[in-house]
Amino acid sequence: MSSPASLQDGKNGKTNKGKKTIVIIGGGAAGMSCAATLAQHPDKFNVTILERMSVVGGQATSIPIDENRYGTSWMNDGVQGGSPAFKHTINFFEKYGHKQQDVKLQVSFGQGQDSFWTNCFPSHLVDRFSGDIRKFGKVLKIIKYTMPVLGLVPIRIMLRLFFFNKEFGDKMVFPLIALFLGTGNQTANVSCAILERLFDDPNMKLWDYDPETLLPNLPLMVTFPHLSEFYAQWADDLRSKGVTIRTNTDVVSILKRNSKSGVVLQTAPFNPEDKKGGGDGLGMENKNAATTTETYDELVMCILADDAKKLLGKTSTWKERFVLGGAKFFDDITITHSDSDYFAKNYETRFSEELCAKPKSKQQEDQIAFAKNERPGPDNEAPGFRPMYYTHSYKEDMHKIEMAFDCTNYQHQFRQDPTDRGDPAPHKAPVPYENHVFQSIFLDKSHSHLWTIDQIDESKIIERKWWHQLGHRWQHYVRVVPNMMFINRPGADTHTTFAGSWTLVNMHEMACVSGIAAACRLGAEYEVFDDFAEDLLKKYLLISHGVRLKGGKKMKRV
Secondary structure, X not given: OOOOXXXXXXXXXXXXXXXXXXXXXXXXXXXXXXXXXXXXXXXXEEEEEEOOOOOOOOOOOEEEOOXXXXXXXXXXXXXXXXXXOOHHHHHHHHHOOOOOEEEEOOEEEOOXXXXXXXXXXXXXXXXXXXXXXXXXXXXXXXXXXXXXXXXXXXXXXXXXXXXXXXXXXXHHHHHHHHHHHOOHHHHHHEEHHHHHHHHHOOOOOOOOOEOOXXXXXXXXXXXXXXXXXXXXXXXHHHHHOOOEEEOOEEEEEEEEEEOOOEEEEEEEEOOOOOOOOOOOOOOOOOOOOOOEXXXXXXXXXXXXXXXXXXXXXXXXXXXXXXXXXXXXXXXXEEEEEOOHHHHHHHOOOOOOHHHEOOOOOXXXXXXXXXXXXXXXXXXXXXXXXXOOEEEEXXXXXXXXXXXEEEHHHHOHHHHOOOOOOOOOOOOOOOOOHHHOOEEEEEOOHHXXXXXXXXXXXXXXXXXXXXXXEEOOEOOHHHHHHHHHHHOOEOOOOOOEEEOOHHHOOOOHHHHHHHHHHHHHXXXXXXXXXXXXXXXXXXXXXXXXXXEXXXXXOEEEEO
């Protein structure tokens, strides 16, 4: 592998063979996708990934757990799954022999008769707001056809404009969007454009709108394979193709970005286990570490917008400061634990006749029978109410939400018999409920006084992990998303391209697409493997780069 010094040959970082030298800051989904696309052209690019953590993958990580107690030896603790429409993500999995697993989604929102609803059987809350649910579908169509205007309006304002019941928003709309977008306490400020896209855009939607229940009965989702193993194999393959991947390497500063000098930056060793200086369990850079100055032709920043803005420092343009400064992030913490008593106290985890409304159709009768474990569901789904996704709203402020997962019910490896790992995952986990693994997500550290985190039994905590998460506020879709095309400047004055899910919407698939798009802008060709996937890339390039992809190869600026 090339050392940092060997990447330099004069001011522009050209190698002796005349390849364009590309440095990618960040080895998450965006950075790895960008490198993988560039690596298809070893004659054109010399690619380096600089990742400050000890492994690549970003938030897509896995942790070991006690197999004897929990029924499996590992779990994904950041990114857990998504939609079958995540074509690029799934394509990368399959290249390395990994396979996503189908799962029928079950949710449990709220608690008690007046707040609980689910997509598994009829509830009193869905009955109560049946009129609002039907009107909601009509409003989604209005948003679609007035997108440039109404699409920018925050959800909370839209609900008022169309005279929706306040409790419908608090108890149904906000929890639904919060959970699946990870927007949490900023859900009320999410733009209507994202709301409409989640229900209508084939490339983005996670489920279809249901005029009777809002969320359809048992929609198909997928759970991801062992992400740490996948990313490790992906990294090994990229190294074999000539990509330099340097982990535990921090980019301390960016000194220059221009056509004369190229991209000049300083790096230093980084230890993520070093907690000197405090913080939320995050590594702190070693102030005394020796720095190395490195020069490249092009820079791809696959890190969060606020980190990018800080790193660019004095080299940033006013456009970059404006756009990157518009992305707002919040500090959340995920507690992975096995405290089933805490879960039962704060969520509806089991079927109860009190929670169930009277059936109004044969279909609803079948749903109740399914939830009561009396008959299989659609596509012969094994019977039983076993939610995977949960939300808990604070009575003090219904716009503030806690999110949770029953990972044992959700992730496929928990449902496999430990004595026969070759057998496809069944629908039910073989371990007792007391040994289920849960994740409780507490949002926005500034509202920690509302959190129920102290109710979790310390002896049952498996892991604590802090996250710096994007808030999909309406301002993001006014200031950041439409202006990305003006700061993505490969080959131009700044020689800089930005990638990451924050550039559009917080999904693993979007991170992959953004990285591929950055590579295409730098001159790589896109290998078309699926028409649906190609269509998403085309849309992303048009929105975030202002260019059109033609024939999977050539691009033309709009």
